[in-house]
Amino acid sequence: MAKKNKSALEEKKGISISEITNSSSIKSIQNKRKVEVDTNTLIASILNKDITALSRAITLVESKNPKHLEKANATIKGCLPHANKSIRIGITGVPGVGKSTFIETFGKYLTSLGKRVAVLAIDPTSTITKGSILGDKTRMEELVKDENAFIRPSASGDSLGGVARKTRESIILCEAAGFDVIIIETVGVGQSETTVHSMVDFFLLLKLAGAGDELQGIKRGIMEMADAIAINKADGDNLKHARLAKVEFNRALHLYPEKESEWQPKVTLCSALHNEGIDAIWKIILDYIQLTTKNTYFQAKRNDQNKFWLIQTIENQLKSDFFNAPKIKKELIKQLQLIEDNKTTPFAAAYYLLKL
Amino acid sequence: MAKKNKSALEEKKGISISEITNSSSIKSIQNKRKVEVDTNTLIASILNKDITALSRAITLVESKNPKHLEKANATIKGCLPHANKSIRIGITGVPGVGKSTFIETFGKYLTSLGKRVAVLAIDPTSTITKGSILGDKTRMEELVKDENAFIRPSASGDSLGGVARKTRESIILCEAAGFDVIIIETVGVGQSETTVHSMVDFFLLLKLAGAGDELQGIKRGIMEMADAIAINKADGDNLKHARLAKVEFNRALHLYPEKESEWQPKVTLCSALHNEGIDAIWKIILDYIQLTTKNTYFQAKRNDQNKFWLIQTIENQLKSDFFNAPKIKKELIKQLQLIEDNKTTPFAAAYYLLKL
Numbered sequence: 001m002a003k004k005n006k007s008a009l010e011e012k013k014g015i016s017i018s019e020i021t022n023s024s025s026i027k028s029i030q031n032k033r034k035v036e037v038d039t040n041t042l043i044a045s046i047l048n049k050d051i052t053a054l055s056r057a058i059t060l061v062e063s064k065n066p067k068h069l070e071k072a073n074a075t076i077k078g079c080l081p082h083a084n085k086s087i088r089i090g091i092t093g094v095p096g097v098g099k100s101t102f103i104e105t106f107g108k109y110l111t112s113l114g115k116r117v118a119v120l121a122i123d124p125t126s127t128i129t130k131g132s133i134l135g136d137k138t139r140m141e142e143l144v145k146d147e148n149a150f151i152r153p154s155a156s157g158d159s160l161g162g163v164a165r166k167t168r169e170s171i172i173l174c175e176a177a178g179f180d181v182i183i184i185e186t187v188g189v190g191q192s193e194t195t196v197h198s199m200v201d202f203f204l205l206l207k208l209a210g211a212g213d214e215l216q217g218i219k220r221g222i223m224e225m226a227d228a229i230a231i232n233k234a235d236g237d238n239l240k241h242a243r244l245a246k247v248e249f250n251r252a253l254h255l256y257p258e259k260e261s262e263w264q265p266k267v268t269l270c271s272a273l274h275n276e277g278i279d280a281i282w283k284i285i286l287d288y289i290q291l292t293t294k295n296t297y298f299q300a301k302r303n304d305q306n307k308f309w310l311i312q313t314i315e316n317q318l319k320s321d322f323f324n325a326p327k328i329k330k331e332l333i334k335q336l337q338l339i340e341d342n343k344t345t346p347f348a349a350a351y352y353l354l355k356l
Numbered sequence: 357m358a359k360k361n362k363s364a365l366e367e368k369k370g371i372s373i374s375e376i377t378n379s380s381s382i383k384s385i386q387n388k389r390k391v392e393v394d395t396n397t398l399i400a401s402i403l404n405k406d407i408t409a410l411s412r413a414i415t416l417v418e419s420k421n422p423k424h425l426e427k428a429n430a431t432i433k434g435c436l437p438h439a440n441k442s443i444r445i446g447i448t449g450v451p452g453v454g455k456s457t458f459i460e461t462f463g464k465y466l467t468s469l470g471k472r473v474a475v476l477a478i479d480p481t482s483t484i485t486k487g488s489i490l491g492d493k494t495r496m497e498e499l500v501k502d503e504n505a506f507i508r509p510s511a512s513g514d515s516l517g518g519v520a521r522k523t524r525e526s527i528i529l530c531e532a533a534g535f536d537v538i539i540i541e542t543v544g545v546g547q548s549e550t551t552v553h554s555m556v557d558f559f560l561l562l563k564l565a566g567a568g569d570e571l572q573g574i575k576r577g578i579m580e581m582a583d584a585i586a587i588n589k590a591d592g593d594n595l596k597h598a599r600l601a602k603v604e605f606n607r608a609l610h611l612y613p614e615k616e617s618e619w620q621p622k623v624t625l626c627s628a629l630h631n632e633g634i635d636a637i638w639k640i641i642l643d644y645i646q647l648t649t650k651n652t653y654f655q656a657k658r659n660d661q662n663k664f665w666l667i668q669t670i671e672n673q674l675k676s677d678f679f680n681a682p683k684i685k686k687e688l689i690k691q692l693q694l695i696e697d698n699k700t701t702p703f704a705a706a707y708y709l710l711k712l
Contacts, residue, residue, distance in 0.1 A: 307692060309703065319674065347666075350673070
């Protein structure tokens with residue numbers, strides 16, 4: 001029997017099994033474990049603001065095990081009626097801008113107001129290197145210790161789309177666990193900002209003041225997405241530069257047509273390190289929420305985001321099914337060559353491939 | 357027999373059929389017609405710079421008759437080895453900017469240099485109203501009469517994608533017919549500029565000088581696509597405004613990161629009505645062609661455009677096949693409602709629909 005039940009409960013060969021490790025006990029422990037991952041209990045614990053249960057549910061969402069997928073979906077379904085009640089804030093900025101310090105200071109400020117804050121991340125680089133931002137939690141020492149804060153590093157995955165799905169579902173779980181503010185951090189790489197923008201209510205761009213020419217080299221489209229730009233490290237000798245940068249960013253923002261939200265993006269100064277200007281940023285976010293709730297843009301945007309993710313998921317799946325078919329892969333290369341050689345047109349090649 | 361052969365060759369009941377309309381003559385005329393649309397002859401005529409043959413081939417490309425589609429494809433295939441030798445220029449600008457006058461003056465300038473110029477158009481509004489830009493050829497009186505110019509109004513179609521395909525294929529036919537410069541006109545509506553941008557070598561944006569605030573309200577993305585901005589109607593009292601606008605546009609263009617083409621977009625003044633600054637624009641285009649030919653961007657861009665159209669056509673077809681299936685149409689509405697009611701997530705809904 002000892003050999004049959006190769007279990008961690010069994011300590012050493014030759015030692016007789018104690019009463020607690022007899023087969024009925026083992027069965028009872030196994031049952032308890034089953035109970036622990038029982039979906040209904042998990043949902044109840046999440047709704048009861050149990051952080052361990054929340055972590056476990058996010059792990060299920062991130063898992064690649066097909067069995068877990070089913071459980072994850074059931075858990076999300078159970079949490080959904082209790083979700084959608086937080087303010088979702090996207091924060092981006094290039095490395096060195098002080099994102100971690102900012103999120104720590106901003107998060108602490110929010111918990112000091114009695115808010116519960118969850119911090120998630122989308123990091124497309126982690127899909128390649130399997131590393132992750134927020135991975136080094138020591139960068140947010142104070143916030144990690146705060147019982148009203150929950151920090152979760154970026155999920156890793158094969159594609160940004162996969163990571164995005166996991167983060168979107170984690171938002172739902174965090175909201176069901178009663179978090180009032182969800183912060184989604186991202187680093188300015190690839191399509192990550194666009195991805196985060198499509199799942200948050202408010203998009204905050206962190207910048208540094210340099211030596212003029214602030215707008216040079218800013219990534220395309222980022223300015224258009226920002227609901228506010230916070231110029232960080234605006235302290236000491238930097239303050240003068242930061243004020244000039246504020247003028248320049250304000251000028252640039254005014255060049256864009258009015259946003260559908262009717263919101264005029266704001267530019268503000270802050271020093272996360274010295275805890276300056278943080279309250280003003282929260283005030284800006286609240287003003288935004290007030291305006292967009294009043295003009296119904298807030299809910300309309302969330303509905304649009306849901307529709308976007310539905311259509312996006314379907315389209316991605318259709319495309320990947322098609323282009324990953326071995327036959328298509330092979331023929332696609334041939335057709336591209338024929339196009340380059342002026343022997344066929346893109347349209348004729350497309351219909352040829354579709355016929356296959 | 358008179359009743360049997362209801363033909364236009366028959367003039368009136370009761371009048372006997374003349375020798376020329378006897379059955380063997382009719383057969384011979386029908387055979388001649390068949391010969392006229394014979395693909396090989398059509399191709400040979402196009403290569404021989406026969407404008408009537410070119411027009412007929414474009415009509416085949418634009419036709420919705422499945423029989424014509426086959427002939428169109430065969431004609432394009434025959435023309436392909438002789439295509440790809442022109443300079444393709446996209447021209448856009450809001451109504452009132454003077455596009456027609458500009459294209460007339462620019463086109464005449466090019467034919468005066470011995471160039472052969474074809475003018476096509478992409479007009480997404482024509483897919484809705486069935487009208488078309490360039491439809492009123494009287495707006496280009498001089499160019500229409502020029503034997504080295506060919507003007508074709510925008511194809512109409514059910515979708516911008518359909519119109520785009522027809523225009524892309526018309527470009528090939530025009531090139532095979534020996535046109536050195538192909539101008540694609542579009543009006544700043546919907547996605548039309550992006551569509552034109554994806555099929556030309558050089559993208560020219562026409563603007564007017566207003567009362568300052570030139571950049572306010574400019575359509576997103578347009579500035580980024582422009583290889584040159586020509587401020588039209590820069591004459592008389594307008595000249596001062598136009599010069600100020602030039603400074604402002606130059607400033608704005610410098611805010612964008614360097615283009616992959618290594619080309620720094622130019623801003624220039626012109627007056628199409630008074631034939632001023634037109635030669636400078638052609639000089640800019642030639643400079644661009646020289647730079648991008650040297651750094652190989654020119655051909656690389658065309659290859660990318662071909663690949664883009666191949667992938668785009670496949671993806672559009674996959675999507676339309678999926679979303680136009682009656683079962684999906686019905687279920688999609690239901691799933692969207694379930695998402696709004698917090699009863700499912702976009703991802704769960706997507707996989708539910710994909711399973712169907």
